[in-house]
Amino acid sequence: MIDVGFLGGPPAERADAAHNRRKILAAAAEMIAARGAEALSMDEVAKAAGVGVGTVYRRFGDRAALIYAVIDDRERRFQAGFLSGPPPLGPGAEPLPRIRAFLHALADRTEEQSDLLLTAETDSAYARFNDGSYALYQMHLAMLVARLDPRADSAYLADALLAPLAANLFRYQRHTRGMSLSRVKQGLDALAAGLAAAPASGSSAPPAPRD
Structure with missing residues (x-):
């Protein structure tokens, strides 16, 4: 994808x-x-x-290639926004506002194409995580989390922040449970705020294995 x-x-x-x-x-x-x-x-x-x-x-x-091109075109615009666009989504803002802006923009991006993203993300068990866009999201958030708190396990927390935006959970909340997009964003804000408020209990590096 x-x-x-x-x-x-x-x-x-x-x-x-x-x-x-x-x-x-x-x-x-x-x-x-x-x-x-x-x-x-x-x-x-x-x-x-x-x-x-x-x-x-x-x-x-063919039609399948056109559908994926539609996904890719939207994805390019999203990536351009958080990599080089204006703050707070792009560079120039403090870590917490950038994290919130990124999660809001990703929620909007998922809302627009949740049906297509669901098809792509459920193609195989790890399709979402094997996709290059997920790796970029994770790296971006991990960088911001590390700036927010250098002691935090930034890699884990980046995955945790992205978990609510998996297409299957997002569609379930929006279309089965009837949650508004605003409510989803408020929940993402609460996660980000909790991350900023909670003292880190570990290191960003994983513990060494025991013999």
């Missing part, structure tokens, strides 16, 4: 090709949001984007 290679940016493309790609992805994203991924039609996407259907097939190959 997502690869950490996003950090280097996509290869250069012609202006007209880039324009068509953006129109196709925008049309596909709108259709998926309105009717779900299963209802996505390459013909309808081409019509909505104002391009020939052959252009859509040449660019993306």
Whole structure:
């Protein structure tokens, strides 16, 4: 699905090709949001984007590839926000506001594509964790947690902060339990606040194994 290679940016493309790609992805994203991924039609996407259907097939190959491209396009924008965007999501803010802003932005990102993310994350037992985007999230949060408290087990706590944003739990809370997105964000804020308030009891390094 997502690869950490996003950090280097996509290869250069012609202006007209880039324009068509953006129109196709925008049309596909709108259709998926309105009717779900299963209802996505390459013909309808081409019509909505104002391009020939052959252009859509040449660019993306098939419907599955187009769906993943929609996920990837949204992911690129999210990564750009927390890596180089304005504070508090991007660099320049203190650790706690950045952690909160990151969790809120990830909640918004998950809300937009939770059905697609659920499919991707449940492809195999560890699909979510093997994906390059998760590794980047974890590294980013671990860095912020370590800045907040150098004594904390930052790697563990980063995983703990990301756990509520797994697509299956997120969808269960939103669609089965009826929690609002605002309530989810309030819960994430409480986790972050608790992290900042609690004294660390251990080291960021794992204990040495005993003989």
